[in-house]
Amino acid sequence: MSDDLITGHNRSNTSGAFDRGRRVFLKSLLAGSALVVLDQLGGRHLTDALVRAGKSATHSLPRYQPRHHPGQGFGQSVAAGDPTSSGAILWTRIDPELVPGIRAADYDPALVQWLDGASDSPQDAVRRAIDDGTFVMVEIATTRDFSQVALRGYTPIWRDYDNVVKVDTDGRLAPQKTYYYRFITKTGHVSPIGRFRTLASKESHLDSLRFAYVSCQDYTNGYYHALRFAAEEEVDFVIHLGDYIYESVGDPSYQNPLPDRQIRLPSGQPKAFTIEDYRTLYRTYKSDPDLRKLHERHAMISIWDDHEFANDAYYPAVAPDDSLKSHPDRRQIANRVWFEYTPARIQFDPGKSFKDSIRIYRSIQVGNLAEFIFTDERLYRSSHPCGEETLDRYFSAGCPRMYDPAQTMLGAGVSQQKEWFLHRIKNSDSLWKIWGNEVQFTPLKALTRYVNLDAWDGFAGERKEITQTLKDAGIKNFITITGDLHTFEANLIMEDYQKDPDDAAVGIEFMVGSVTSSNLSEMIYQAATNTALGAHSNPLPLEAIQEIIRRILGVTTPLTRSLVDFVVDKLNGIIQTENPWIKLFNSTTHGYCVMELTPYKATWTAYSVDDTKSRDAGDKSLLFQCEVPKDQARIRILNP
Incomplete structure (x- = not known):
């Protein structure tokens, strides 16, 4: 032998x-x-x-x-x-x-x-x-x-x-x-x-599978209590849905990092541009004791969102907050350093262009119970449909290009990802099809305007193609797990959001709140008090939040704490009224989610953690819990 x-x-x-x-x-x-x-x-x-x-x-x-x-x-x-x-x-x-x-x-x-x-x-x-x-x-x-x-x-x-x-x-x-x-x-x-x-073999018939998932962990904006509690969960693995790092570290004109969480980049710039800048970010983030604990306890499956490169990035290697010109060298550096620091079964070829040097979309099957399908929604996506100004992207009135089939998140014509993705969904022989998706898939409107055209609302034509495929193919047990908005949500996925009743849903979306990055409640407080604490990790620009406050109250700043709380409650009510497919919504806290899959149902549990601005936080608490019965695209709320 x-x-x-x-x-x-x-x-x-x-x-x-x-x-x-x-x-x-x-x-x-x-x-x-x-x-x-x-x-x-x-x-x-x-x-x-x-x-x-x-x-x-x-x-x-x-x-x-x-x-x-x-x-x-x-x-x-x-x-x-x-x-x-x-x-x-x-x-x-x-x-x-x-x-x-x-x-x-x-x-x-x-x-x-x-x-x-x-x-x-x-x-x-x-x-x-x-x-x-x-x-x-x-x-x-x-x-x-x-x-x-x-x-x-x-x-x-x-x-x-x-x-x-x-x-x-x-x-x-x-x-x-x-x-x-x-x-x-x-x-x-x-x-x-x-x-x-290790996972079950593809031939195994599993009784259950349990995993946790997280996203958006700005190091400078708080402490990783959510990761510490997630590490203590008895799960088979953890999924990270992106924004593992933030390329921005502390521009004094609009950021205010915690005193012991400040990062100085080798370039001296407030954002990462060089290979040593990006490496410094990963080294610093991975030195955090709670993130270390999570990695030491569980295997992680990771994808990226935008901040592993730059905010609101799109093809071809454009970071619109910095320049509308392509920056392929910076994108290639971001690809390389993500590859260096991420334990993923991904190849990287430095001899190829930024578009072809790496491919992070992939699928992982666990027994007969579940297939996890992960997509890349940054490297190949189109530019924003209505323009690159702040209010073109956020709290926007919209524009016809949103519905153009050529407006692509997955990159048709740039990569083979869309064809691969639809093929995986239609041909999976697993009971549960779990899509690891970076940005909100279901529509989100407030005061009749689109809250975020950097998400799938800006690619509504391609979204319709996906949901039509689900419906036409009779796909059941399709669940999307999502990050990015720093908000906890439980949503019905529809083929036609204007006409379809709840019982015509084709899938479910469960969004996880952020680990530390600012949520909508914190953003309203920032805008109302003329502070910018954590603005670099806000899901929406302060300009958009100020416009929302003005439309609700008639003024923007300064506001008392009670008026801030009123705006938060009012906005929550407006969102759930204008988006009836959103069954649970909370953007006032931080935390993580756990999902358990069985042959009969999927159970989703969202946990909130104590003050992320304090090193000595107390405990976690149950925020939401609900079930999705096998073969039924409906949300059965268990708590609250």
Whole structure:
């Protein structure tokens, strides 16, 4: 029985060709994961296998041993992502002051090296890198004390990618099992311990699946209490719907970050433009103890929204708040750094244009119970339909272009995403179809105007195409999970919002509020008191909020606290009256959501957390809870 060293873009095509009991594989980060040497231990150790296979090997590989307190040198801790039934992407970053890592250009991404007794031994460069300590050892175990190691190996630290490590263990672990993992350097520095759970195989019949989801976590605007509570949930994984970082950090003319949450970018600018700017943001965000805790406890499936690049971004790499000209270099930098810091089964090719260098839309199936379909609603989307001025995008009267089929969120003609998305929906054989969607899908009007044309209201023609597809194909059990607006909502998805009754709904939308980013209530307070606290993470510009206040009260500022509360209550009532498909609405708090899927129903629970401006917050509280019965697009409200 032989050990193997393989590389490839699709491991499933080769999995039957070698022994699963003992295998060693080599892949390049440029092809989707790290260059890695792994051995599923059982009988013969990795060291012995390499020595026997190497025709000229003169010594064994070192076994790195922990000698320092866990976490030293691992400022961003660890993370797991994109779990499958047989693995996950494992991620960390090592302080380059401790270990500088290796240059990616030193390794051939197409290298294939078989260790079957007939092939040559591993490249000398690989062996030297392990001996020199520019690789890190990764261990995956079924016990937290690592007494039962399931997988162990060596993987490079990639200097060109900000000293990150990414390892894909897909195809090497057992389904529906909890694993623990850690990274150890030759110097004896050891990472914190991470944990993740593999998913059920596609053939499995599941009784239940439970996941949490979050979005919009402006670091400067508050503390991550929602993430701490989400980490404590017993869930199979967590979904992040975007705005993991904010490119803006604290322009004193309109921002006021918390004193201990301020970020200074290397460029000295109030927004990220350079690669070191974006890397600084991810390093800072990932140093937060509550975000670290979430990543250490659960695997995360991530997509981006706009702030991973720039506010209200659209194709071709335009950030309208900064310039109406395309900025492909900045967009490419944002793509690259998201790839570096996100444990996702995504490839990045720096040799291609910003549009083609990365593709984040993908789907993940969990047993027969659910398929999760994730889309990218920034990289390929059209510009805003009615113009790029503030009141063209927000609190707008609308315009005919909103209904033009060529006005696209998913990027027809720019990418194959729309065709892929509709095909996945129509052909999924899972009971529940869960769409990971960044921005509000259902219409949202207030005082007869469109609140947000940066959301799907600005792409109403394409939205109609999607809902028509759902209706014509008889798709059932379709649920959209959404972020972006910093608001909790439970909505019916209609094919015709003007004519269809509730019982004609084709799906359900459940929106999660923000982790810290300002909600509508906070924005009204800012506008009414002439403050701009947190304005950089507002879901709507202050100019739009001031116009809403003026239309409700006849004046804008200054207002008393009681008048602010009156405007908030009045706006909530107006929204639910003008949008009868919105069954639950709250934009006064922060938190996260949990969804449990069973063969009979989907249960959605929204949690509110205490004051995000205080480091010492108390507890969470139940905000909303409702059910969606199997095969019925209706919302059964359980609480309140």
